[in-house]
Amino acid sequence: MCEVLSPQSEMARFEWSQIWVTDILILATLFLCSISFAIATDPFVQQGKDRIGRALPGQNFNINFEHYSGYITVNEDTGRNLFYWFIEAEHQDPTSKPLLLWFNGGPGCSSIAFGEAEEIGPFHINPDGNTLYLNPYSWNQVANILFVDSPVGVGFSYSNTSSELLNNGDKRTAEDSLIFLLKWFERFPQYKKTDFFISGESYAGHYVPQLSQLIVNHNSATKQNPINFKGYMVGNALTDDFYDQLGIFQFMWTSGMISDQTFKLLNLLCDSQSVEHPSTSCEKILEIADDELGNLDPYSIYTPPCHGNDNHKVKRKHSIGRLRATYDPCTEKHSIKYFNQPEVQRILHVDPHHKPEKWETCSDLVNINWKDSPRTVLDIYRELIPTGLRIWMFSGNTDSVIPVTSTRYTIDALKLPTVSPWRAWYDDGEVGGWIQEYAGLTFVTIRGAGHEVPLHKPKLALTLFKAFLAGTSMPTLEPLPVAAF
Template structure:
């Protein structure tokens, strides 16, 4: 009886272990199969150069009930062992702009598009030289991301974008489990000034609630970031006036009539004075005030300046035009694994529909900084100093509002012996100003942006010149 009983127990244990073993094999096979389906095994259309790294693209469903699905492009580090390098998740802003269009195709990615819109060149300053890059079209309705419920595109906002991003990450790590232990960082620019700290906040909360599926978040970095409505507008008006772009009278009226409380819903009197300010600005690119406008695309630039309050949601230099041509090519979409039943009628760099129907946007995220700085995350903010939309003055006002002690004072940093910008280090936060860069720092100053990213990953100060050695008389 006893032997029979223990035999039954032992048999059950063996069956249980066998079932677990079989499940693990099935899971591993499924994961490998999904990865292989997403792997881009051939050259991209117009790619006439060789690469030594793998890249993948596909979809992650974040809500099965309505089929809400986000498109991603994952580019491994150009290294013999990419898992030894950090993993970076990159967001572009808008809200409603594609990280594939901007982040990959004209900023930090290796595949940049030539002026013909059909061929590619290798970006010599791609960030995948030092890290694995994960880009997603977020939220749903942006780029190649889609939902089976059309109402989803009309109901995006900060809260749902953050929740979907966390679900996306957890499922992505299931598909790419070898990166679970990799140091993980988040970065982005513009409206990603909301996405990045918000996602970092929910990851920290998620990690504190469960250790089994924790995400190895080490820090985040934002550039020319929407941070605080009051300081963003205050700094914007001051930047435009001090750079001689608007009149004294307009500057005074902007400060008087715009209450600095809501970028998204300005008053009627504020809108009227903004119309005057835009006329005074003239036909320049406010995202890079010293850059030559894209004359080849003037009509689209003028007609495409949609705004959410005082923030334009569409940045349209010529690089954006090239992306529009390239990512609408059927062969490009096929190789990127775009689902034929869910591809957009016309792929766009930014979705105006997403932008104008945005549901929730807090007036500040400084409260998140105050919450996360004590956790020890590496937090950096950078700013190109020729951007008039979210200028360096705005970022400095927001940092000042945090009232952080200074660890290392304001100083110039250098690249190849020349001043590349200025930097200051605070307790828990580092600020870097990039000289001559506009709203998209890696677009306008790619070499400096890569130097910045390397320092961020290493957690080291920006390079400064050693003081000259004083010669003594012999």
């Protein structure tokens, strides 16, 4: 028989039921919050959001790899965000292939504009600026490639604090790059154990060794979150102001671009510091040297100029020793047209609230307001060479901005013992360039290449990259088969 409850008992039951309902609601809320938190912090969920898919605007070819793009916040207080584009290797298991981080220079130039779109990436832009073609010598055939627009103010990278764009420099760029890397590995944890390398060209001759130094220090300071860093490679790299400048003047003279008298006066009146802040006498001789050079591209002295500019000389203030000019106005125009398209930006996950008013290959604002740039990074080489990192330098031998002579003077200053003497290396039976191997450093030249080696000689550049990854020497000339009698 059921018990008849008193009013007091009914009230007690009601109060307890309220408590139970409240508890259930709290538990349900906590459960849903925990699920939301797990989803929000699950790196593979964020990877899914960053995944681009198989079709970019203007892409009429199939690909057999995944690629991702998005932002990594490197400073929460000011809202510094670096934009990246990660392209996996063409392999069933891309995590079994090495990972390469690529920088372009400037300072202030986009690695998306140059590294990806016209050098080592798979997606290159046709002259119409609307369609793409597949680069047959893309480096993602043998490695995963991570491109980053660095620092803030470059490409699609941005800051919520506008004054940040006026305060970039070597030190903060290196520190932000390390934070970027550590956070990127949190988003892509499957690559934490992958062999990791860094490469770049031009002003990345500062970025790459500076970041390498921070990574080595980070790995020494912590055993919990080390980066599996194996080495770095830089091309036509700004390394030491004195030796770089010495090599530039000599290269122009030996290449027949300036007169004997101008060569003598450049060495007499312009030291490495005065070229950046030239005296009146140095200014005058630099103007004379520019006139003697004529209307050629100092980044690639033997390639024809862009046809759109054949009838007039590009106006610039002293191309000599400067990294501010870009390589080819024609190639640049393709990128500017493509990456300014709203649909391209949407597919690449560019934040519409922080996209640049006009996307540019290089930022003059960043370049002009650069805060710190040491006159040499040779001290970093001296520190890192004994650690056993794989360190290579390469040089296209038709670049007059950071020419092969500059890099040779720079390496000589390290006074490293020679392991393997100067010799030619070969590709398909022809000389691809020259190589000399030192204790702790390998130097390779690429015959016929300008400042952007993979742009001018893509096949040779891929051969170089394969040898670097394998840690082997450059190919020798295979002997001809013995005729059978």
